[in-house]
Amino acid sequence: MKKKRVILTGREKSELVGEGVVTIILLLLLNLSIIILINLAMIKNQSLVNGIYYLKSTLVFANGQHIWSWERIFIVFMGLGDLLVLYWRLIRRYHQMQLRHVIQELHYIAEGHFDHRISFVVKTDLQKVIDSINFLVDSTVNAMDEERQIEKSKDDLITNVSHDIRTPLTSIIGYLGLLKTDHSLNPNQVKYVDIAYNKAEQMKALANDLFDYTTLNSAKTKIKLVPLHLNSMLEQVAAGFELEAEAKKIDLQTKCSPIDLTIDADAEKLVRVFNNLISNAFKYGHDASFIRIAAKKLDTRKVELRVENDGEKIPASSLNKIFERFYRVETSRNTNTGGTGLGLAIVKEVVDLHHGSIRCESDDHLTSFIITFPIKTQMLPSTGTVL
Secondary structure, eight states: OOOBOOOOOHHHHHHHHHHHHHHHHHHHHHHHHHHHHHHHHHHHOHHHHHHHHHHHHHOBOGGGOBOOOHHHHHHHHHHHHHHHHHHHHHHHHHHHHHHHHHHHHHHHHHTTOTTOOOOBOOSSTHHHHHHHHHHHHHHHHHHHHHHHHHHHHHHHHHHHHHHHHHHHHHHHHHHHHHHHTOTTSOHHHHHHHHHHHHHHHHHHHHHHHHHHHHHHHSTTOOOOOEEEEHHHHHHHHHHTTHHHHHHTTOEEEEEEESTTOEEEEOHHHHHHHHHHHHHHHHHHOTTOSEEEEEEEEOSSSEEEEEEEEOSSOOOHHHHTTTTSTTOOSSTTOOTTTOOOSOHHHHHHHHHHHTTOEEEEEEOSSOEEEEEEEESOOOBOTTTOOBO
């Protein structure tokens, strides 16, 4: 890193000149006031004049020189004092400007530019602060890089394991399914086959969710943006839950305003978002009488998507954690009352990929998952990167 001195801006140079001019004027006024006060004192006190004359007569320097003008000597000393005061004020202001530049650099780094370092060289203790900041940023970047590598290794491990588990699980579920249709089994055998089949299904669901989450969380994940007619999509999603809604006597509603609302989105991933949110409402929305999925245009740039139900309230303490992976409001981890704890984490990853935002609001009357999406999302055709 190339070191450099703090370069003042034009405005700061003007500040420094102004500081010098004001200081000189104040010092001149102070000097003039002191001289006037001394002259007044000498006029009113003859003994003071005689004392000064006596000193001038008796003090002898090299070559027999006497002090003939005390005023000149006093003015010289005052001038030297003025220069010291002027230097002190200017150098203090200059150090303040250096500190201002360091703070600006620190704010720039804090905004996420972790490859930037403060390259200033100063001759005060501020240099120790600069070196400490650069060392702290280096340490932080190294720690972040290590954490990314650890996270990547962990995600790769989860992805590979979940992918490898799904193939034998599919075979196991297939064979258990055949056993379930075997009428020669006694009741105990049927019971154990059913238990094994259900556990295998749960394990497969967990493996699928783990694979999907780590895949979505990968930096290499790309989304395929296409124009998506929201009203048609909402109706198709609702149709997939009609039987479950009838069985649980829940009114499944859809609403889209305007009816022809279209956005740029990855259709497959957005359907996954609604499927997860609706499944979540069925699992946790106890005593709900309706589930409503809705889309509304907010302005020319954004739309709002909602999944709402009037079931049991989500505790306030859980609202900030609900999108964390493996977090479940139902803390017993009972697979009969909840899923893997990855459904909402997957939802958030998909929303983030679309540069949207999601939040949850819940009270005694309504629980709402509210998603804000951009209507149009630009994407680089060569990389598939969303802008």
